[in-house]
């Protein structure tokens with residue numbers, strides 16, 4: 704297991720912190736360790752509504768606290784149940800801008816008992832920055848996060 708995965712596991716397994724604190728620490732660690740992760744946060748299904756609500760995040764403040772299913776990259780992932788990698792956000796029609804500096808985005812869904820209950824969302828100020836390793840790491844992370852929800 705990579706050093707970063709070990710550190711993420713350590714945070715998620717810590718008995719000293721509640722879920723909210725753990726997710727915030729996860730965001731901080733990713734933000735600190737991966738230079739082109741410039742906004743890192745979680746969205747979760749808002750009760751039984753077909754909308755996402757912003758959870759813990761690190762990065763610039765966003766207007767998108769609530770995102771209806773189907774809207775933007777996040778809302779599309781809520782419906783498609785599939786990871787969405789956007790190498791260049793300017794080429795997307797159904798995109799909600801959070802910052803003018805954002806050039807690329809990746810959104811990975813989180814499943815609990817087979818249900819899509821949320822996602823991790825990462826914005827980058829670099830065009831097409833995300834690697835296969837990032838994808839593998841984030842899918843692993845979403846699986847680990849699911850275990851503590």
Ligand code: SME
Nearest residue numbers: 765775776777798799801
């Ligand atoms: N860009 C996202 C909105 C969330 S912000 O990036 C934090 C989207 O299109 O869904």
